[in-house]
Amino acid sequence: MKLNTREKEQKRIIELLLRSTDESASASDSGSGFSVLPLVGIGGVGKTTLAQLVYKHEEIQNHFALKIWICVSDNFNVQRLTKEIIEFVTETQHSSQMKLAVLQNILKKEIASKRILLVLDDVWNEDEEWRKLCAPFQDAAAGSKVIVTTRSKNIADKIGTVEAIVLGDLDKISFWELFKKCAFGPSKPEEHPELEEIGRIIASKLRGLPVAAKTVGNLLGSNMNPHYWRRIMKSENHECFEIELTRMWMTEEFVVAQGNQRMEDVASKYFHELVNVSLFQTLWGNYYVMHDLIHDLTQSVSMDKTSRMTDGNSNKISTTLRHLAVKQSS
Known part of the structure; x- marks a missing residue:
């Protein structure tokens, strides 16, 4: 059974995606005809994992006619992103020499009158290029949504049309559940009392970051030796x-x-x-x-x-x- 440490946030996002209209400002503020929901948090806090859980959820699968997932990173190039979106939708390659206007016309035809969900993962930049990217989606059906994952609250404030979902550290109970699953695997911590004690100290130093729980937990799980665990315990913020x-x-x-x-x-x-x-x-x-x-x-x-x-x-x-x-x- 897969552990979901963000059930509350997942439920909230799904509720927002299934709504036909925004609860706040009009979607036109983003330069597009649909709602933009930012997921904000530091690296490793679980933005992408949460977006994936939502993206694959049965209700979301049934609600949207078309779902698109694009990894943006620090290269916010409208021509590249538009081409990647088209290729995701059509499952065919397109020439990198095609002009942006041509690509946008192709995309408009592909998404016309369809209710879409677009996920733009790991957005670092916000400028006039954002409006260019959004332009073809004016022809999408009402109720179309965009999820943007970003580390920057400034970006979220500028492009979001609904209040951002801000992901903080996991609470102690949820974090320990994730950490012990990664560190102890199918074993119970109670079966290794010395390791459990060291593990709880290590977990308390990781500030609730899911990626730290997975990385450090899996590292510990590869060597169930108390001396090795104590050495890892010395790591600090x-x-x-x-x-x-x-x-x-x-x-x-x-x-x-x-x-x-x-x-x-x-x-x-x-x-x-x-x-x-x-x-x-x-x-x-x-x-x-x-x-x-x-x-x-x-x-x-x-x-x-x-x-x-x-x-x-x-x-x-x-x-x-x-x-x-x-x-x-x-």
Whole structure:
């Protein structure tokens, strides 16, 4: 039996999709003739998984004449996306040399008078290109819907015609159910009391992220050794204070004043743009947390610019080094 940790959100989305009209502003605000429902949350929180559950649900299958799923990512190219939508609908390849106007006419004919559900997964950008993409869907039947998954609340606010579904961390009970399923498989945690104790500590550090439960849980499940689990347990989140971090940026000359804006204001603007795309999560007040998975990624991409020295021991220091951290082990 597949574990569904988002039943409440799934039910809410299905209710919205089955409605014939929006409960809020008119769909024309999006530049299209249908409703746009954003699913918002940080990477790994389960937006795509939830959208897939809704997409495959029996009521949705029966309600829409045509269902389309397109992965957008950071390349929001209208011509490419329109071509991919046509190919999804017709199940035939089309030339990449075809002009956008030709592609849009083909798409209009394919969806005319049909009630459609379009899922645009992982949208990163919003600009005038959005209206161009939506233009052919004016001819779709009433009750057509679009689900957009995105990390950015700004994008959701600009293109959504109904209030966004914001996915937060899983509650402790739901998260533990998912985590133990991945870590222990068919076994019961009670059968491994030492591992269960360590597992609960590890689970408490993962901040309710489903992708972390699956990734770390499956990793633990591959080696049911207490020593291995304790080593994984040492992984941490990394906290930062907004003012301290932005001052460090200014010291490193990553930020310069712009027009009449002070350097501090520019740095704060940059910081909150990173918060909006979920690189940081709010902890409390001006304190934020970067998840360990994101921290590992940032370390990887900046390895030639940063280095850490512990008790005088360090790897060879790069000539491109910008930041050196010196730490004395306890």
